[in-house]
Amino acid sequence: MKNIVLIGFMGSGKSSMGRFLSRELHYDFFDTDKEMENVTGLKVNQIMKKYGRIRFASEERLIVKKLAAMENTIIATGGGFIDNEENINALRDNSVFVFLDVDDDVIIDRLKRRRVRPFSEKGSIADLVPEIYGRRRPVYERCADITVNTADQTMEETAAEIIRRLKTDDVPLQ
Numbered sequence: 001m002k003n004i005v006l007i008g009f010m011g012s013g014k015s016s017m018g019r020f021l022s023r024e025l026h027y028d029f030f031d032t033d034k035e036m037e038n039v040t041g042l043k044v045n046q047i048m049k050k051y052g053r054i055r056f057a058s059e060e061r062l063i064v065k066k067l068a069a070m071e072n073t074i075i076a077t078g079g080g081f082i083d084n085e086e087n088i089n090a091l092r093d094n095s096v097f098v099f100l101d102v103d104d105d106v107i108i109d110r111l112k113r114r115r116v117r118p119f120s121e122k123g124s125i126a127d128l129v130p131e132i133y134g135r136r137r138p139v140y141e142r143c144a145d146i147t148v149n150t151a152d153q154t155m156e157e158t159a160a161e162i163i164r165r166l167k168t169d170d171v172p173l174q
């Protein structure tokens with residue numbers, strides 16, 4: 001069976017949803033950020049700070065290439081995964097892409113609560129989210145086989161919607 005790749009902005013809940021779906025569907029679960037942390041021994045924000053976004057993106061590409069050999073796996077990606085066409089191409093053939101779309105104000109609220117500053121870019125969270133998400137949203141949408149808007153839904157409801165649409169939409173897992 002194909003992999004299910006979760007894409008979306010920071011704070012959209014890709015990792016929590018990934019763990020949940022993997023239990024529901026009896027799939028393996030990988031989180032590209034976590035994999036990178038395991039390989040480098042550094043937290044993602046430390047990798048970003050110490051080596052910069054270009055090096056971060058190249059580490060991410062290596063992890064994605066490795067994961068491309070998987071099957072029956074839920075893969076939670078980092079928010080910037082789609083900035084790199086190679087990442088999308090590496091997983092395209094044996095994966096279904098699911099975009100977790102969350103309204104800007106919900107993302108802003110979630111990111112403001114984080115202990116670690118989520119952006120390396122200068123500026124307030126309230127300004128950066130609409131700017132960066134506005135730029136990335138069309139790419140997430142173009143890349144996605146399924147887009148779910150998580151507004152007013154619990155994680156369980158969104159997961160049920162994803163599972164239902166994997167069965168009914170024209171995006172076969174096999």
Ligand code: S3P
Nearest residue numbers: 009010011033044077078079080
């Ligand atoms: C990033 C999102 C982060 C992480 C890194 C870069 C981004 O992942 O990969 O800090 O550019 O949006 P999450 O979306 O899992 O927080």
